[in-house]
Amino acid sequence: MKGLEWGVFYNKFGVGKYDPKQLEARIVDLMEDEDVTKNSGVYEYLLDNDERHLSIRAFTPKMARMAYERQKGICQMCNRYFDIDGMQADHITPWSKGSKTALENCKMLCADCNRRKSNL
Ligand SMILES: [Zn+2]
Known part of the structure; x- marks a missing residue:
């Protein structure tokens, strides 16, 4: 120590x-x-x-891309379609609740929803 x-x-x-x-x-x-x-x-x-x-590890661009493909470009909050450049990777279960920064815990949100979410 x-x-x-x-x-x-x-x-x-x-x-x-x-x-x-x-x-x-x-x-x-x-x-x-x-x-x-x-x-x-x-x-x-x-x-x-x-x-x-x-400084919790961020999702890698590859994880973000795979999550994006998995949800076919649909924002998981507003259900609208976005280009990958308009989206941000987010933890499905917050890290603080014991989840990891891994593909299975990655979802893509549009920039607006992600901003709104972090202001809650
Ligand atoms: Zn959205």
Whole structure:
């Protein structure tokens, strides 16, 4: 655990509230998760649950293309047809709910729907 301020960390978590062993296990899990591209964000993530700290791996262009073909260019929210350039890849089940950045969890939304969704 190089460079980690354990004191600050535990202060924020509240002493005695969390089992250090459990916490350690979660840290290891997150660090070993291939979708987490920013390991230094793990501690911040555990503090505020904001997955932006982790820079979750994005879908590759190939995954996006395959998902696009699978749904035949139809946006999964508004059911309209779009060119692939007008669409964005999105997780079907959010990563925070235990899903992975993988083709089977990839859906394509049009830019408008994707924007609207993230503003909810
Ligand atoms: Zn749409």
